[in-house]
Amino acid sequence: MAIQANSPQCHSMPQTNCSTCRLNTLCLPISLELQDINKLDEIVQRGRPIQKGDRVYHAGEKFRSVYAVRSGAIKTIANTQDGQEQITGFYLPSEIIGMDGLATNAHSNTAVALETSAVCEIPFSRLEELSAQLPNLQRRFFQLMSKEIANDQQLITLLSKNNADQRIASLLLSISARNHNRGLAAEEFYLPMSRSDIGNYLGLTIETVSRVMGRLHKTGIIELDKKHVKILDMAALRSLAFSSDKH
């Protein structure tokens, strides 16, 4: 718990508005003028930190807000008809969650913190009003939803066409790239999720996840110590993820 509280993402916590947030070149405010950012800022509610395992919202809850991840990491879980759970995404700082609730006015997913995290709550009715006034914000929000669709479709392809090695390699590359975008190292990072979460997300068993990660380690492509990953051979990892032959 002490380790979680000291996680490196937490130094963005003292930020109290969007215009000074170091994530504002990635998050919802992109392409907004300073005065428009301030308008957005007025409707954003910053909550207290949430602990590992806490929910941001849960399936069935009335849809009121979307949330920007400010620090930490969040997983979203969809419940299937037969009572199983499917992790539909891992979300890192600057990424937006909660858009699943729009269609039916109730969240279809549950969002759970993977470690101590902070989120900015954005009441959707206010965001809608503001979007009608600020064309750039409307466009930006459409784009965010479209990005979500594109991400989901990439996962669909991964699950439909790729073997275990390719799925794991792709996940590592995705996290690496997103960290890099936020100004962190692309080659070295902590995985905020458990092996079981990875398996659930990628449609694999925990044993297979463990074996594949072990193999990547043995072949010298990554260094691995529990959740600490260091990519030693980025090119090899890429060619593994994107090679068309399954063997």
Add this chain to the structure above:
Amino acid sequence: MAIQANSPQCHSMPQTNCSTCRLNTLCLPISLELQDINKLDEIVQRGRPIQKGDRVYHAGEKFRSVYAVRSGAIKTIANTQDGQEQITGFYLPSEIIGMDGLATNAHSNTAVALETSAVCEIPFSRLEELSAQLPNLQRRFFQLMSKEIANDQQLITLLSKNNADQRIASLLLSISARNHNRGLAAEEFYLPMSRSDIGNYLGLTIETVSRVMGRLHKTGIIELDKKHVKILDMAALRSLAFSSDKH
């Protein structure tokens, strides 16, 4: 070809505006007042019928419009990094395609007609302007994108957690339900796509699709003649799709 041209969906062709279109309780105009529907109608462009195999838009093309399927059926295809194709959706009348292009301002998918079809083109810049004026339309479009996300996440779950029988059963039920929504029979319909399309979409080989469909036929759950499907035991199909045990 003659058969395609006489396909049952085509009698919606003579419609020339949204307010009299029999799909307007399902399509984009939902929840709009009559006068607002007319405003929407002014920006909608109705094109000529497109033939089987024709593209509505293709990957890489600049994003300009979204499209409502008016008749026929459309598949959307994403190209993977390694040159494979992944079908990401089958779209029936009243459903909207093209929203994949918003994030990057270029389409990431290619949309191909599965049979002779007609689409309504909706230029996005005009739709954006109108959305800012009509809160209901803005909300409606957000909802459509959210619905798309929800659909994609259901497919993710299907691919990640369900076996071949469950995947096929779920697809049949989905098409059945969507036909029913449009006032067509839930129990009897033509599959507009090939076995190979089904396999691609569901992450299965064509042989497995064929075997599973044959098995559903033999066990008396469906009647099957090429692409003509009749669901004989809806309850059995549902319990097959949603049972939690894989065996």
Add this chain to the structure above:
DNA sequence: CGGGTCATTGAGTCAGCTCAAGGCTCGTGG
């Protein structure tokens, strides 16, 4: 130090894959 959670490793099984052969349907051309 004991109990719980999470991860690793091994051995055997099986669902869905690959490879291969053959059938059905439709359009074209002799």
Add this chain to the structure above:
DNA sequence: CCACGAGCCTTGAGCTGACTCAATGACCCG
């Protein structure tokens, strides 16, 4: 009118990647 080729689908036989089951290891916390 029929023969033929091209697509699409079906069916069979055998293989294999990922699963299941099982045991053990590593770590944390009380």
